[in-house]
Amino acid sequence: MMAERVIVGISGASGAVIAVRIVEKLAALAGVEVHLVVSDAARRTLRLEHGPEALAQIAALSHRVYPQADIGAAIASGSFPVSGMVVAPCSMRTLSAIATGHTDTLLSRAADVQLKERRRLVLLARETPLHLGHLRNMCTVTEMGAIVMPPVPAFYHRPQTVAEIVDHLAARAIDLLALSRAPMARPWQGEKPDTDLSPTNQSKEWT
Numbered sequence: 001m002m003a004e005r006v007i008v009g010i011s012g013a014s015g016a017v018i019a020v021r022i023v024e025k026l027a028a029l030a031g032v033e034v035h036l037v038v039s040d041a042a043r044r045t046l047r048l049e050h051g052p053e054a055l056a057q058i059a060a061l062s063h064r065v066y067p068q069a070d071i072g073a074a075i076a077s078g079s080f081p082v083s084g085m086v087v088a089p090c091s092m093r094t095l096s097a098i099a100t101g102h103t104d105t106l107l108s109r110a111a112d113v114q115l116k117e118r119r120r121l122v123l124l125a126r127e128t129p130l131h132l133g134h135l136r137n138m139c140t141v142t143e144m145g146a147i148v149m150p151p152v153p154a155f156y157h158r159p160q161t162v163a164e165i166v167d168h169l170a171a172r173a174i175d176l177l178a179l180s181r182a183p184m185a186r187p188w189q190g191e192k193p194d195t196d197l198s199p200t201n202q203s204k205e206w207t
């Protein structure tokens with residue numbers, strides 16, 4: 001059976017640790033190939049936020065690593081079969097490039113290819129606060145078929161560590177790729193009746 005190829009693009013927003021966890025999780029899946037492209041700014045955030053060895057660590061877990069300037073690489077073409085792409089984290093610069101089709105880097109070109117081929121593209125867009133241009137770009141890429149998943153933590157599982165928060169975000173992002181395997185993120189099972197203090201005692205569904 002052919003491996004499921006996933007492109008992981010890392011751009012220079014804060015949250016490089018999420019990308020590291022995504023690569024680690026994908027690499028641990030049998031039958032999944034990680035194709036990695038890292039922007040110049042992300043090389044910096046990986047070093048700043050995760051340490052000098054971060055890039056080498058995730059490169060070692062990847063099937064292929066592409067230079068950001070190599071716009072002739074396999075992942076720049078729609079004829080190269082991949083299951084989808086996640087950009088984690090996705091900077092506002094990269095978001096804007098994808099929204100406008102300004103695909104002058106391999107990362108933005110590969111993202112553009114996913115959209116034109118109607119494949120999954122998951123963008124962990126990271127900035128705060130947001131101006132209208134950021135919001136408009138998110139609308140535009142959503143209209144074009146991308147899934148915008150800002151890396152906003154969930155607290156209903158009562159995470160005890162930053163690592164747990166990062167792990168949950170990485171799992172949710174991978175689940176959005178809809179690979180042919182069971183979901184990774186621990187599902188919310190609903191409140192236990194004895195902990196439900198709401199006046200109506202209605203059960204709630206959270207995602």
Ligand SMILES: Cc1cc2nc3c(=O)[nH]c(=O)nc-3n(C[C@H](O)[C@H](O)[C@H](O)COP(=O)(O)O)c2cc1C
Pocket residue numbers: 010011012013014039040041042044045048090091092093094095126127128
């Ligand atoms: C430590 C650090 C943190 C940054 N955090 C963000 C961020 O959260 N969101 C963002 O859009 N840009 C952020 N930036 C700015 C981007 O790195 C910058 O806009 C860069 O040009 C993005 O290029 P790229 O999209 O090719 O990776 C950060 C830069 C640094 C050095």
